[in-house]
Amino acid sequence: MLPQLSRCLGRSLGAQSRYQCLYSPSPHAKFSTSLQRNGYDDTISNLKIGSHTRVIFQGFTGKQATANAQESIAWGTNIVGGVKPGGSGEHLGLPVLPTVRKAMEVLKPHATGIYVAAHQAAAAIEEAVEAEVPLIVAVAEHIPLHDIMKIHSMLQSQSKSRLVGANAPGIISAIGRCRIGFQPLPTFSPGHIGIVAKSGTLSYETVGSLTRAGLGQSLCIGMGGDVIAGTNFVDALKVFETDDDTEAIIIVGELGGTSEEEAADCIKDYRKRTENPKPIAAVIGGFQAAPGRIMGHAGAWTGIGEGTSESKYRALESAGVTMVDHPAKFGSVMKDLLAKSGRSVKKIENSAQAQQRRSYHTTCCHPIHPLSSPTLQQTRSLHISADHTSSLLKQFNINVSPAPQPSPPSSHYLGITVARTARSPCIIAAPSTSPKALPHRVHRFPFDYCAGPTSSAINAAIAHLQLDAAPPKAKAQTAELIRNLWNLYAEKEAITATVSLTIPSSADTLTIFDPYLFFDDAAYKSNKRQADLHALRSPSDDTSPIEAEAEKAGIVYIPLASPPGRAAAPRNLIGTLVNGAGLAMNTNDVLSLRLSSPPYSTASANFLDTGGKATSETIKTSFKLILADPRVAVVFVNIFGGLTLCDMIAEGIILAFKEVGVDKPVVVRLRGTNEEKGQEVLRRAKLPIKAFDDFEDAVREVGRLANGGSMEE
Structure with a gap:
């Protein structure tokens, strides 16, 4: 065993089960005895998945993996079997093997999707690295950071395996019909635009905009929102640069770390040495983030010496990237960029299944200015005196x-x-x-x-x-x-x-x-x-009972300060209810940009992320939290359904009206999974709700209602 790996694994707790702790690698594991930083870079090409990709699932027989595999197989993904520790036989008509190493020998996969809980995920990733699976996709949220750093100590000393994630929706080739993750399949269509994103929900918004514009996607890589990403923006850009199926690129970033600035440097170099560079556009979330707070994603905080959302925006813009303020704009923006670059828009349109065409607001983009700069330290939920x-x-x-x-x-x-x-x-x-x-x-x-x-x-x-x-x-x-x-x-x-x-x-x-x-x-x-x-945990001085209640319900709720220059307790702010941390940040950013100046004069009262697996009960609790703020004049529910079902969100809104007592105007924008069912549920309820599918229309209505407009107008 490697000396450094032995010391590393010695810090793990004792083995409880194969997927419950990190364990010593088998004698066959081939890791060098020195840290080879270039070795892991050699695995970037493993990200080029497609119809040829043979996929296995770890945790194959579990409920989530089974449902996902059935969807992916029906879509065209070449799933060849899976792993259940100690198991054997068949599942979904495909072979089940007891270990990943055995699966590599028998099934010869190119990639593995890890569908196990967070407390089991690190050991599952390690087993895949030991078996030298070329591509490892980890979707689980809340994997402990120190487990991830141990994994990266292994990854950096080898050149066989590439990790996507964790805390990521995964990777998907729309052209090759290969999904390794939990992306909402109806949103995707084959095309020639590559996407790399920190946020799952913002990536779905991006995909939806491209599909409605008739463009479609080539390869979409979910970088994920964890502190450390197995694959980052620069890695993805290296893939897209040489990918013949990719004619344009989109970056979806947010506050936290320096990956966006590094991407900007990479793009500058690319544009200098390339005669006809592929067009690149981007969006950044987190301009209105509460100073010193972790904004939903584990990695969404600004460390000392790291750039702000505004500095990331400026770095990408200075590198020649076209910046937008909301991903719904990407469809029209990419059409224009492709036309100006001389690339064939018609070719891309013909390859897409544009089943949801819709025009979107396409005014010129301009930077969003933050309310204040971040503090040096992060407020966290674990606080000791x-x-x-x-x-x-x-x-x-x-x-x-x-x-x-x-x-x-x-x-x-x-x-x-x-x-x-x-x-x-x-x-x-x-x-x-x-x-x-x-x-x-x-x-x-x-x-x-x-x-x-x-x-x-x-x-x-x-x-x-x-x-x-x-x-x-x-x-x-x-x-x-x-x-x-x-x-x-x-x-x-x-x-x-x-x-x-x-x-x-x-x-x-x-x-x-x-x-x-x-x-x-x-x-x-x-x-x-x-x-x-x-056990030493004590309430932080700035954690309210409302925030504590939100945490118990699995909701991330952060009150935002009143806009500068306004009364300490204005009465016309917007309570936001959003699924997904990235989408919640971007929603607050756009509300500030669109509505903070005449004819409107309002802003967001809070950040609220229901999480990717929100239930009707979660939505009811979210309304209770939002309405407890006396500054709120209108509630804006902005949902892009992936795992979250729009009809379930609609049922939760109705439940809130019945059990919480909603006495403020409510504007609901539903997109994504089961959006038509959700809109129908709201129509049948006949409640005082304004429902939209277009984001810009919903924002304008929110601004009107927050400034004294009537629901009857």
């Missing part, structure tokens, strides 16, 4: 002192966090703790998760802290502090663990203060690890 923080640090030989008063002239920022691009942990360091200087002077020093911080990474971080001239004892203490922070980080499954430090002029020892610990809730919620840490 300052006393518990100090006590926890002390367990790892880190003694915290009160912040020096007055503020020391020279203080330093140091910790362990995630390097999203490197797909690994890193030392984060800055020679200043000044709020103005810190974002610009912070630097990350990645290291392999299983090996821990190397001496070279530690020494580089100390040099960046400008402690080269510090007394030897202080430098040694800083190195020891980094190792202790790493021990805490790994054992307690933190996302970020940082401190400030200074060296008093009268001593050569460190003064450590202002600790910040940001933990991964999924470790407990999915795998029941860190129970002792979770």
